[in-house]
Amino acid sequence: MIRAALDAMGADAGLEPTVLGAALLSLEPVEVTVVLVGDAAAIRALLARTPHDPKRLEIANAPEFVRMDEKPAAALDARPDASILCAARLVASREADVLVGAGNTGAVIHAAARSFSRLEGVRRVALCAVHPTLEPHGPKGDPFGLMLDVGATLQCSAEDLVAFARMGSCYSRLVSDIARPSVGLLSNGSEPTKGTDAIVAAHAALASSADLAFAGNVEGLDVPKGRVDVVVCEGFVGNIVLKMLEGVADAARDLARHAHATKLRYRLGLALLQSGLERVREVTDWKQYGGAPILGFDRAVIKAHGRSTPRAVRNALRLAAKTVERGLVPELQKSLAC
Amino acid sequence: MIRAALDAMGADAGLEPTVLGAALLSLEPVEVTVVLVGDAAAIRALLARTPHDPKRLEIANAPEFVRMDEKPAAALDARPDASILCAARLVASREADVLVGAGNTGAVIHAAARSFSRLEGVRRVALCAVHPTLEPHGPKGDPFGLMLDVGATLQCSAEDLVAFARMGSCYSRLVSDIARPSVGLLSNGSEPTKGTDAIVAAHAALASSADLAFAGNVEGLDVPKGRVDVVVCEGFVGNIVLKMLEGVADAARDLARHAHATKLRYRLGLALLQSGLERVREVTDWKQYGGAPILGFDRAVIKAHGRSTPRAVRNALRLAAKTVERGLVPELQKSLAC
Numbered sequence: 090m091i092r093a094a095l096d097a098m099g100a101d102a103g104l105e106p107t108v109l110g111a112a113l114l115s116l117e118p119v120e121v122t123v124v125l126v127g128d129a130a131a132i133r134a135l136l137a138r139t140p141h142d143p144k145r146l147e148i149a150n151a152p153e154f155v156r157m158d159e160k161p162a163a164a165l166d167a168r169p170d171a172s173i174l175c176a177a178r179l180v181a182s183r184e185a186d187v188l189v190g191a192g193n194t195g196a197v198i199h200a201a202a203r204s205f206s207r208l209e210g211v212r213r214v215a216l217c218a219v220h221p222t223l224e225p226h227g228p229k230g231d232p233f234g235l236m237l238d239v240g241a242t243l244q245c246s247a248e249d250l251v252a253f254a255r256m257g258s259c260y261s262r263l264v265s266d267i268a269r270p271s272v273g274l275l276s277n278g279s280e281p282t283k284g285t286d287a288i289v290a291a292h293a294a295l296a297s298s299a300d301l302a303f304a305g306n307v308e309g310l311d312v313p314k315g316r317v318d319v320v321v322c323e324g325f326v327g328n329i330v331l332k333m334l335e336g337v338a339d340a341a342r343d344l345a346r347h348a349h350a351t352k353l354r355y356r357l358g359l360a361l362l363q364s365g366l367e368r369v370r371e372v373t374d375w376k377q378y379g380g381a382p383i384l385g386f387d388r389a390v391i392k393a394h395g396r397s398t399p400r401a402v403r404n405a406l407r408l409a410a411k412t413v414e415r416g417l418v419p420e421l422q423k424s425l426a427c
Numbered sequence: 428m429i430r431a432a433l434d435a436m437g438a439d440a441g442l443e444p445t446v447l448g449a450a451l452l453s454l455e456p457v458e459v460t461v462v463l464v465g466d467a468a469a470i471r472a473l474l475a476r477t478p479h480d481p482k483r484l485e486i487a488n489a490p491e492f493v494r495m496d497e498k499p500a501a502a503l504d505a506r507p508d509a510s511i512l513c514a515a516r517l518v519a520s521r522e523a524d525v526l527v528g529a530g531n532t533g534a535v536i537h538a539a540a541r542s543f544s545r546l547e548g549v550r551r552v553a554l555c556a557v558h559p560t561l562e563p564h565g566p567k568g569d570p571f572g573l574m575l576d577v578g579a580t581l582q583c584s585a586e587d588l589v590a591f592a593r594m595g596s597c598y599s600r601l602v603s604d605i606a607r608p609s610v611g612l613l614s615n616g617s618e619p620t621k622g623t624d625a626i627v628a629a630h631a632a633l634a635s636s637a638d639l640a641f642a643g644n645v646e647g648l649d650v651p652k653g654r655v656d657v658v659v660c661e662g663f664v665g666n667i668v669l670k671m672l673e674g675v676a677d678a679a680r681d682l683a684r685h686a687h688a689t690k691l692r693y694r695l696g697l698a699l700l701q702s703g704l705e706r707v708r709e710v711t712d713w714k715q716y717g718g719a720p721i722l723g724f725d726r727a728v729i730k731a732h733g734r735s736t737p738r739a740v741r742n743a744l745r746l747a748a749k750t751v752e753r754g755l756v757p758e759l760q761k762s763l764a765c
Contacts, residue, residue, distance in 0.1 A: 240615055244623055277578060277666035285582055285663055309670030325623055326664055328615035332647030333671060 090120050093409045094176040094185035095402075097127030098154035099192025101395045107191055108132055110402025112141035117403075121145070121410045124185055126176040128152040151175040154192065157395060161195030165203065173197060177204035180388045187409040189380070191393040191402060198241050198383060205386040208418075210425040214385030215253045216241040216324070216392065217260065218331050222315025227267035234315045235261050235270075238324040239331045241383065245323035247290035250274065251298075252425060254291070256384040257319040258301055259424040263415045264408070265318070273307035273317035275326060281305065287323070300427045379404030382412065389417050428458050431747045432514040432523035433740075435465030436492035437530025439733045445529055446470055448740025450479035455741075459483070459748045462523055464514040466490040489513040492530065495733060499533030503541065511535060515542035518726045525747040527718070529731040529740060536579050536721060543724040546756075548763040552723030553591045554579040554662070554730065555598065556669050560653020565605035572653045573599050573608075576662040577669045579721065583661035585628035588612065589636075590763060592629070594722040595657040596639055597762040601753045602746070603656070611645035611655035613664060619643065625661070638765045717742030720750065727755050 097107040104127060111123040122145050125132050129150035136146070151172040155164040165171060173196050179185040181204040190197040198216065207214065215238035222234045237257045242249060254272050261270035274292055276284035281292045283306060295303040304317045312320060312330060322330070379401055380393035389412045393405035435445040442465060449461040460483050463470050467488035474484070489510040493502040503509060511534050517523040519542040528535040536554065545552065553576035560572045575595045580587060592610050599608035612630055614622035619630045621644060633641040642655045650658055650668060660668070717739055718731035727750045731743035 243615065275667060277581065277663055277670075309667040310673055312671055325615055326667060329613060329647040329664060330667065330671060332615075333650055333668060335648055 090122050091187070091410045091413045092122045092124060092185040093187050093189055093406055093413075094124045094126055094149075094179040095406065096154075096173045096176045096188075096190040096192055096197070097125045097132055098151070098172040099156065099190075099196070100393075100397060100402075101157065104128070104131055104135055106397050106399050106402050108135045109139055109399035110397070111146055111406065112136060112139045113399055113403040114406045115142040115145035116140065119407060119410060121406060122147060123406060124149055124176070124179060126151050126179070127154070127172045149175060149179065155196040157193050159193060159196070161193055161199045164193075165196060165199055171196070171200075173200040174203070177201055181205060186413045187389040187391065189391045189393060189405055189409045191380075191395060191397050191405070194240065194392060194395075197390065197392055201383060201386050201388070201390050205388045205390075207385050208387055208422055208425055211252050211256075211385040213242040213245070213249050214383055215256060216383050217257065217381040218327070219381050220312070220331065220334050222313060224315035226315065226318050227261075227265045227270075229266065231265055234312070234318060234320060235265075235381075236312070236320040236322070236327055236331065237384065238322065239327035240324045243323065243325040243328075245287055247287045247294060250287060250291035250321055250323070251294050252385070254295055254301060254303070254319070254321045255424045255427065256421055257321060259421050260382060260384060260412075260417065261318050263417055263420055264411060267318055269302040270318035271302045271304045271316075272319045272321060273304045273311065275312070275320050275322035275330070276306040276308065279306050279308065291321075298427065300424070379408045382417070384421065387418060389413055428460050429525070429748045429751045430460045430462060430523040431525050431527055431744055431751075432462045432464055432487075432517040433744065434492075434511045434514045434526075434528040434530055434535075435463045435470060436489070436510040437494065437528070437534070438731075438735060438740075439495065442466070442469055442473060444735050444737050444740050446473045447477055447737035448735070449484055449744065450474060450477045451737055451741040452744045453480040453483035454478065457745060457748060459744060460485060461744060462487055462514070462517060464489050464517070465492065465510045487513060487517065493534040495531050497531060497534070499531055499537045502531075503534060503537055509534070509538075511538040512541065515539055519543055524751045525727040525729065527729045527731060527743055527747045529718075529733060529735050529743070532578065532730060532733075535728065535730050539721060539724050539726070539728050543726045543728075545723055546725055546760055546763055549590050549594075549723040551580040551583070551587050552721055553594060554721050555595065555719040556665070557719055558650070558669065558672050560651060562653040564653065564656050565599075565603045565608075567604065569603050572650070572656060572658060573603075573719075574650070574658040574660070574665055574669065575722065576660065577665035578662045581661065581663040581666075583625055585625045585632060588625060588629035588659055588661070589632050590723070592633055592639060592641070592657070592659045593762045593765065594759055595659060597759050598720060598722060598755065599656050601755055601758055602749060605656055607640040608656035609640045609642045609654075610657045610659060611642045611649065613650070613658050613660035613668070614644040614646065617644050617646065629659075636765065638762070717746045720755070722759065725756060727751055 126149045153168045154172045177200040180188045217237040218239040219233040380391040383390040391409040464487045491506045492510045515538040518526045555575040556577040557571040718729040721728040729747040
């Protein structure tokens with residue numbers, strides 16, 4: 090039985106999505122026990138009015154937590170028993186196999202850094218994100234691509250980028266069942282000489298490593314298209330690109346709403362397109378995808394979106410179980426040693 | 428009479444869009460003479476079958492040029508009389524007031540750097556781009572924002588970013604008639620402490636300069652929204668973001684086409700929305716906007732898109748005339764001295 094330590098506190102909507110998400114999972118035929126780390130009394134109260142399997146849920150009391158708007162390091166210094174730190178310690182001591190957090194992203198990364206070690210060959214860790222793409226990926230036709238780093242390591246050396254490429258490829262292979270995921274370096278042109286010094290050096294190193302399906306540089310254009318399975322970039326750029334993708338989905342929605350208000354003909358047209366638009370919305374609302382890993386630690390860590398619904402938390406917990414089942418950490422170690 | 432030196436060679440479609448664009452302008456009541464720099468015989472042959480006002484067009488023979496796929500510096504070394512260099516020399520010697528190029532972007536920047544000086548306080552120049560935004564800008568409700576740098580200076584110091592902010596604000600004020608354009612630094616969070624070292628230092632410097640309407644950091648989300656009039660970033664990031672905006676417009680088009688093929692209901696809906704979609708397409712097809720400046724030289728330089736139509740070249744020439752009329756270079760000098 091896989092054990093997932095879920096920080097139940099600190100998501101945008103508080104305890105509800107995390108506890109209800111774990112309750113949902115407990116009723117499914119998945120071999121996972123969830124340790125809900127948070128305010129035990131409040132968690133019990135929520136569970137009392139929610140269908141769940143008590144044999145598959147445990148509670149670890151940790152009423153203090155890091156709020157979304159707090160500076161992570163200072164908050165963790167001030168509250169050494171904050172829920173995310175307690176959850177991380179359960180994973181460090183092998184009482185649980187994987188850490189799952191839906192709260193303050195910086196706090197998840199800092200708590201992991203204080204509790205776990207980095208894998209050999211990893212100087213800095215990478216926060217991954219999944220983003221919708223036009224082209225499907227892998228044998229299941231996944232409409233999502235993987236991008237890393239999106240904010241854990243703002244400025245990267247060439248070595249960092251190479252490690253991110255290896256880890257991203259390994260994760261994509263294990264979790265999306267893509268035999269040899271294609272990996273691209275995000276740059277300002279496709280030629281090997283294009284980009285910052287770190288990008289150019291990383292390109293040279295990746296081009297000569299036969300174990301990866303390195304597709305060379307990709308451009309901004311290629312991210313929404315999904316030309317590669319894994320996009321590698323430094324955290325500063327990745328964060329901006331990711332937030333822009335979110336912005337474009339919102340912009341499309343606003344535009345549709347605006348058209349809706351103006352003309353009868355447009356209203357009719359939009360009504361006819363409704364289910365098509367719903368499908369687009371579904372694909373672009375990848376916050377419901379579940380979560381994405383933080384790669385580089387000697388423990389598995391899944392970050393779920395702060396605005397997760399119970400269903401999204403359930404999906405993040407399923408993903409967490411999958412990473413343990415498929416041996417993410419030992420596989421990462423192997424791919425870094427190549 | 429303002430004189431614009433137009434590099435007539437090197438656009439994707441060759442001489443035709445540049446020569447026809449200049450011919451179009453020559454028939455309008457605008458006080459501009461265009462010097463067409465390129466293969467004189469070919470230009471004359473094109474003009475012979477195009478309506479134009481010969482008093483408003485001149486030809487400077489320069490049959491050699493830089494191709495789109497060439498390395499700019501090497502190509503200019505090999506061809507010291509390439510059309511873009513001849514055009515730049517006309518502006519350097521004051522035989523023309525403004526340089527306009529629709530060819531290889533790197534060649535335009537290099538030719539300008541070899542022929543002009545940089546303004547005092549400018550270590551590196553910035554290539555600007557206009558991009559469509561949801562929110563309108565200025566008194567005319569311009570649906571475009573300005574972004575710089577998008578590729579001239581890949582890695583920027585804090586001083587570079589501050590100079591870009593001053594120049595972008597000045598350009599936006601002069602050309603878009605915005606009294607105090609709002610300026611944002613593109614970063615991975617809105618707090619002043621977010622971003623790379625250069626961003627954080629530039630933020631501190633801009634926050635204390637009263638002459639600018641500095642709106643703080645903006646995030647990826649804010650670019651398509653158009654939260655500020657001028658987005659400042661280093662060229663590496665700007666180039667990726669710009670190409671992604673282009674990619675998203677293409678993706679939306681593909682999606683519409685795909686929906687078109689699938690269901691009768693969708694086909695009907697799209698037909699009803701047709702004119703609305705055309706409007707979106709028009710707004711997003713900002714390649715037809717005309718051009719954007721390269722800022723930081725002691726001469727005015729306008730870069731038109733390589734895929735420009737005659738109408739887009741005509742618009743770029745109008746824009747070039749406007750920058751001269753409104754005294755862009757002396758105004759930039761003043762705003763850099765603040």
